[in-house]
Amino acid sequence: xxxLVSAAVAVLAVLxxxxxxxxxxxxxxxxxxxxxxxxEITFRVPNERDDANTVRLQVFFPTSPPFLTxxxxxxxxxxxxxxxxxxxxxxxxxxxxxTQVVSDITWTATAGxxxxxxxxxxxxxxxxLPGRPGPVVFKALQTYSSGEVVRWIELPTPEVxxxxxxxxxxTLTVTPxxxxxxxxxxxxxxxxxxxxxxxxxxxxxxxxxxxxALWARGRRTTGR
Numbered sequence: 001x002x003x004l005v006s007a008a009v010a011v012l013a014v015l016x017x018x019x020x021x022x023x024x025x026x027x028x029x030x031x032x033x034x035x036x037x038x039x040e041i042t043f044r045v046p047n048e049r050d051d052a053n054t055v056r057l058q059v060f061f062p063t064s065p066p067f068l069t070x071x072x073x074x075x076x077x078x079x080x081x082x083x084x085x086x087x088x089x090x091x092x093x094x095x096x097x098x099t100q101v102v103s104d105i106t107w108t109a110t111a112g113x114x115x116x117x118x119x120x121x122x123x124x125x126x127x128x129l130p131g132r133p134g135p136v137v138f139k140a141l142q143t144y145s146s147g148e149v150v151r152w153i154e155l156p157t158p159e160v161x162x163x164x165x166x167x168x169x170x171t172l173t174v175t176p177x178x179x180x181x182x183x184x185x186x187x188x189x190x191x192x193x194x195x196x197x198x199x200x201x202x203x204x205x206x207x208x209x210x211x212x213a214l215w216a217r218g219r220r221t222t223g224r
Contacts, residue, residue, distance in 0.1 A: 023048050025057075025140045025152045027168035028121075034172040035131040037094070040073075041170060046119040049144055054114035056143035057122060058106045059168075062136055066101035068093045069127030075120065077111040093128055113145065129172060136170040 023046040032039055047054045061067050063085060072080045083104045090097040107122050114120055130136070140152040154163035 024166055025142060025168055027138055027170050031171040031173055033175045034133045035175060036129045039126050039129055040123055042121045042123040044119060044121050047114040047116050050116050052144040052146040053112060054142060055109040055145050058104055058141040060104045060139045061102050063101055063103055065130040067126050068098050070102045071125045073123040075122060078107045078109055081106045133172050133174045138168045
């Protein structure tokens with residue numbers, strides 16, 4: 001019994017130490033096909049302090065290649081400020097040439113911010129993700145009501161594979177040949193959905209025909 005108690009205490013101690021370390025600023029989903037259209041990405045921000053609130057988040061977006069036509073989802077209790085920069089040369093998008101792109105977004109709390117033990121999701125919609133596969137790094141700054149600023153800007157290295165303040169990273173994957181990029185589209189339906197509907201109607205018709213045949217056969221048997 002003493003051994004079990006000691007083991008439980010050791011496990012709780014490890015969890016107490018590892019819990020705050022694991023609560024990083026992260027991006028969701030962690031991967032998307034390169035070139036996806038109308039994709040939504042979310043930055044999840046936890047409060048890691050016991051004596052201060054999170055009152056500001058600043059996320060930096062890559063500008064080479066850039067994220068085109070970026071929109072911000074409103075968050076209750078927060079305001080957002082979008083900073084744009086001019087591109088050296090226009091970039092063609094499905095909606096026409098783009099000359100300015102978002103370089104960073106700052107969310108600022110208006111009603112106290114995140115209390116200890118809470119988290120918040122900050123979502124943006126991207127009209128077109130970069131078409132080149134690979135990692136996309138979003139450096140982020142998290143500010144507390146105490147004035148402390150946590151810089152989520154570190155990247156893993158062979159010497160430090162798990163840094164203390166890692167930057168959120170979105171991995172853009174290779175799109176399979178002949179398939180449309182994953183992500184939400186502006187269309188109202190898909191070919192696969194229509195094919196499933198047609199298949200369901202055909203199967204329903206065959207089932208109804210079978211029921212009618214069995215009923216007619218039963219009638220003939222009863223007559224004889």
